[in-house]
Each structure stands twice: as structure tokens, then as C-alpha cells.
Amino acid sequence: xxxxxxxxxxxxxxxxxxxxxxxxxxxxxxxxxxxxxxxxxxxxxxxxxxxxxxxxxxxxxxxxxxxxxxxxxxxxxxxxxxxxxxxxxxxxxxxxxxxxxxxxxxxxxxxxxxxxxxxxxxxxxxxxxxxxxxxxxxxxxxxxxxxxxxxxxxxxxxxxxxxxxxxxxxxxxxxxxxxxxxxxxxxxxxxxxxxxxxxxxxxxxxxxxxxxxxxxxxxxxxxxxxxxxxxxxxxxxxxxxxxxxxxxxxxxxxxxxxxxxxxxxxxxxxxxxxxxxxxxxxxxxxxxxxxxxxxxxxxxxxxxxxxxxxxxxxxxxxxxxxxxxxxxxxxxxxxxxxxxxxxxxxxxxxxxxxxxxxxxxxxxxxxxxxxxxxxxxxxxxxxxxxxxxxxxxxxxxxxxxxxxxxxxxxxxxxxxxxxxxxxxxxxxxxxxxxxxxxxxxxxxxxxxxxxxxxxxxxxxxxxxxxxxxxxxxxxxxxxxxxxxxxxxxxxxxxxxxxxxxxx
Ligand SMILES: [Cu+2]
Numbered sequence: 001x002x003x004x005x006x007x008x009x010x011x012x013x014x015x016x017x018x019x020x021x022x023x024x025x026x027x028x029x030x031x032x033x034x035x036x037x038x039x040x041x042x043x044x045x046x047x048x049x050x051x052x053x054x055x056x057x058x059x060x061x062x063x064x065x066x067x068x069x070x071x072x073x074x075x076x077x078x079x080x081x082x083x084x085x086x087x088x089x090x091x092x093x094x095x096x097x098x099x100x101x102x103x104x105x106x107x108x109x110x111x112x113x114x115x116x117x118x119x120x121x122x123x124x125x126x127x128x129x130x131x132x133x134x135x136x137x138x139x140x141x142x143x144x145x146x147x148x149x150x151x152x153x154x155x156x157x158x159x160x161x162x163x164x165x166x167x168x169x170x171x172x173x174x175x176x177x178x179x180x181x182x183x184x185x186x187x188x189x190x191x192x193x194x195x196x197x198x199x200x201x202x203x204x205x206x207x208x209x210x211x212x213x214x215x216x217x218x219x220x221x222x223x224x225x226x227x228x229x230x231x232x233x234x235x236x237x238x239x240x241x242x243x244x245x246x247x248x249x250x251x252x253x254x255x256x257x258x259x260x261x262x263x264x265x266x267x268x269x270x271x272x273x274x275x276x277x278x279x280x281x282x283x284x285x286x287x288x289x290x291x292x293x294x295x296x297x298x299x300x301x302x303x304x305x306x307x308x309x310x311x312x313x314x315x316x317x318x319x320x321x322x323x324x325x326x327x328x329x330x331x332x333x334x335x336x337x338x339x340x341x342x343x344x345x346x347x348x349x350x351x352x353x354x355x356x357x358x359x360x361x362x363x364x365x366x367x368x369x370x371x372x373x374x375x376x377x378x379x380x381x382x383x384x385x386x387x388x389x390x391x392x393x394x395x396x397x398x399x400x401x402x403x404x405x406x407x408x409x410x411x412x413x414x415x416x417x418x419x420x421x422x423x424x425x426x427x428x429x430x431x432x433x434x435x436x437x438x439x440x441x442x443x444x445x446x447x448x449x450x451x452x453x454x455x456x457x458x459x460x461x462x463x464x465x466x467x468x469x470x471x472x473x474x475x476x477x478x479x480x481x482x483x484x485x486x487x488x489x490x491x492x493x494x495x496x497x498x499x500x501x502x503x
Contacts, residue, residue, distance in 0.1 A: 142267070217256060221311070225361070236323040244346040244380065260287045272284065304330045307450065321408075353368075356376060384478055385479070387479060415468040422439055423455050426454075429451070462480055
């Protein structure tokens with residue numbers, strides 16, 4: 001174990017997730033490993049990346065509209081408001097803001113965006129009516145400056161304004177670039193983005209034989225700009241600053257008191273539903289937690305198994321896909337058989353407005369989430385995270401290995417496979433009370449489900465962990481397991497293997 005589960009305050013420093021070139025190499029490797037061919041695929045990352053510059057002088061073309069303010073407003077909206085609102089895309093956590101500038105008085109609108117909390121507290125009639133309609137969540141005060149409020153309003157008045165202006169421009173228009181690309185092309189990568197990758201070795205030690213215990217666990221909901229891929233950042237939502245959240249481990253019969261704190265800087269409320277809990281909502285009913293608040297609930301672990309936990313605050317798939325999931329292991333009374341290495345890996349999907357490979361800061365796409373059409377697939381939070389030297393799994397030939405694997409998702413079934421290895425045992429559906437399956441190549445893991453796989457390393461080299469729905473490998477879903485040790489020619493040998501196969 002390298003880090004404590006509760007250190008959201010000390011987020012890990014910047015670590016570089018996989019580069020597109022590395023991805024190309026991995027892809028080529030996987031092809032070689034899978035079909036034994038000599039295919040040499042070089043992944044080309046596409047040409048995306050140029051920021052769409054919206055000239056401040058656009059207003060000279062049609063002076064009635066301040067395109068600079070609109071463009072600035074669109075960026076502010078994407079960062080602060082889009083989690084809860086769409087403009088013309090339907091109701092989300094809050095109302096659809098298409099036409100809001102026309103349906104609300106200008107003074108009301110600018111005051112509301114600046115200090116909704118004060119207006120709600122005063123009982124402003126419109127605010128009170130809206131609150132009743134959207135009764136679960138109040139709009140937070142986003143601490144925008146008067147200038148920023150004015151820009152957001154300029155954008156809300158003219159959500160198509162930039163596009164129309166640019167299209168009308170004889171030069172820019174001819175370029176085929178329209179202001180619409182603002183949302184398809186990323187703004188610059190967040191400079192303060194951190195690594196959100198959970199090290200697969202970061203899990204609690206096995207429980208040895210003992211009587212039931214009471215655990216007090218503190219977890220913190222952290223919204224943070226994280227490294228999704230090299231040069232690409234994304235606004236993650238996490239438990240304790242990493243993806244997946246900390247692995248929890250207890251024994252059947254144990255009780256746990258869970259404190260969920262939501263950071264003061266959070267924009268959204270958060271909660272936790274643990275599938276190991278018996279009771280309505282699995283904890284979600286007790287833990288809907290606003291920013292700067294803490295909620296507490298407790299439960300008794302009645303049934304052994306490896307269970308998923310996740311945030312259960314609307315829009316739930318938005319919170320889950322953004323990183324709010326983890327595993328909780330309830331060991332049987334007799335514990336698990338000892339192994340040489342245990343690893344903690346989870347699979348997720350990330351839905352971004354911009355296509356896979358776009359550098360810059362990517363924005364969440366509610367439409368793609370509804371279509372179940374992710375741009376990225378990730379093990380432990382970032383594209384190719386577990387291929388990086390500091391996060392790859394490392395064992396020795398002869399070692400026994402156990403992987404605790406879960407799918408946060410929220411939508412895709414994983415066909416878990418370790419290229420070049422056969423699972424000796426699979427605890428199918430993560431049931432620890434049924435006899436395990438033996439000698440399995442690929443195992444299905446549903447969203448909100450988990451599995452435990454065990455195997456022994458016989459041959460040294462680099463093994464590639466994938467979802468055998470292999471298109472996902474090209475979208476970031478790949479990890480490495482290195483086995484060090486002596487060759488074992490009785491089991492595996494040959495000549496002419498390319499160096500790149502990991503030998
Ligand atoms: Cu959440």
C-alpha cells in the first residue's frame with residue numbers, strides 16, 4: 001500500500017498519462033499478441049487540436065453583438081453551468097436555458113446568476129417557484145464577477161451568436177470554421193490538472209482470522225481537473241481525488257460507519273450507494289451531501305463478496321462516468337486464500353464533447369452519455385493509465401496473482417481478458433460463496449458488477465490487460481502486467497519474435 005485512502009487534501013502530483021504514440025505502440029503490440037501477425041499499426045492521433053480563435057474584432061462586422069463577450073460567456077458556461085444546464089438540449093439538473101434571456105427580466109437574471117443563494121433565502125417569488133419545480137437541488141452561488149455574469153448573459157442571449165458572426169465573415173466563413181466548433185474543439189488543457197490515477201497496488205491488506213470489528217471510514221467527494229491523456233484534461237468527480245475511489249475491505253459481520261464529506265469547492269452535491277449495503281439506496285438516501293457538508297451513516301456487512309460503490313446523485317451516470325466509483329470487499333469469515341500479489345482495477349467510460357485524441361480541456365457531453373457513446377474508455381481513470389511505468393502491475397514468474405476488478409461504467413459490459421494468460425480461477429459475478437470457475441479466457445463483468453480473477457505466472461514478459469471488445473483499446477482501455485524471471489521454454493518458446501512483444 002502506498003497511499004492512505006483519505007488524503008484528498010494531498011492530491012498526487014502531475015503524472016503523464018499515455019501519449020498517442022505510446023498508444024500506437026501498444027495497439028501494434030496487442031495485434032501481434034493476438035493474431036501473431038506482423039501487422040505494424042501506427043496510431044495516428046488526428047489533426048484535432050487547434051483552438052478556434054474568435055477574433056475580438058468580430059464585433060466590427062455586426063456591431064450589435066459583442067462576439068468577444070459571447071465567446072467568453074460560452075467558455076464560462078461550459079466550466080460552471082453545463083453540469084446542470086443545457087441551452088436547447090432539454091432539462092438537466094436545472095432548467096433548459098434556451099430563451100431564458102427573453103423570459104426573464106434582465107435585472108432578475110443578472111442578480112440570479114450572481115447570487116441565487118441570496119434570492120432563494122429572501123423568498124424571491126420566481127426563485128421560489130423554480131425551486132419547487134427542481135426541488136432536490138438549489139442552484140449554487142458560483143462566485144462569478146460582474147463581468148463574468150455579463151458575459152454569460154451575452155452568451156445566453158446569443159447561444160448561436162458566435163457561429164452566426166463567424167459564418168457571416170467572408171474570411172473566417174470561407175475557412176469552414178464556425179463558432180460552433182467552440183464546443184467541439186477544446187479550450188487549453190487545465191494547467192493545474194493532477195493525476196487522478198489510482199495505483200492498482202493501492203488496496204488494504206488481507207484480513208486475517210479475527211472477530212467482527214467496527215470501522216470508521218472518512219471519504220471526501222472531490223471535483224478536480226485531471227489528466228485524461230497526454231495534453232488532455234477533464235473535469236473529474238472522484239472519491240478522495242482518485243479513480244477508482246479507495247478500495248474498502250472488511251469482513252462479513254463487521255460494521256462500518258461511513259463519513260462522506262463534500263469539499264467546500266464542489267459545485268455539485270454527491271452521495272454514495274454501496275452494493276454491499278442492505279437497506280434502501282445502499283446509503284444514498286442518507287448521504288446526499290451538499291458542498292462543505294458531511295453526512296454519516298452506518299451498516300453491517302451481511303454477505304461476503306466484492307461489491308461496487310458509486311455516487312448516486314442526479315445525473316447519476318454523469319457522476320459515475322466522471323469517476324465516482326470504487327470497490328468494497330466483504331471477506332468471508334475464513335478470509336481469502338493467500339496470494340503473492342493483489343491488484344485493484346476498475347473500468348469506466350468518459351463522455352466528452354470533443355472526439356478522442358483532441359488535446360486541451362475536454363467538456364462532458366450529456367448527449368453522448370445518453371447515447372452510450374463514450375470517446376474514452378479507462379482502467380483506473382485515465383487513458384492507458386496502467387501502461388505507465390509507475391502504475392503497471394509487476395510480479396515474478398511463479399507468483400500467484402489476484403485481481404479485484406469492477407466496472408464503474410456506467411453503461412458498458414467488460415469482456416475482461418489478459419492477453420497471453422488463462423485465469424486459473426474466476427469468482428464469477430464476484431460471488432465468493434460459489435465455487436469459482438476454472439480455466440477461463442475471458443470473463444463478463446456488468447456495469448455495477450465485479451469479478452475476482454486468480455492466476456499463476458509461468459512465463460516472463462509483458463502481458464496486456466484488455467476488454468476483449470478491442471475497439472476500446474484504441475480509446476484508452478489497456479494496462480500492462482510485467483512478469484520478471486527466467487524463460488520457461490517447456491511452456492513457451494520460439495524464434496523470430498519481435499523485440500516489441502515484451503521478451
Ligand atoms: Cu457525485
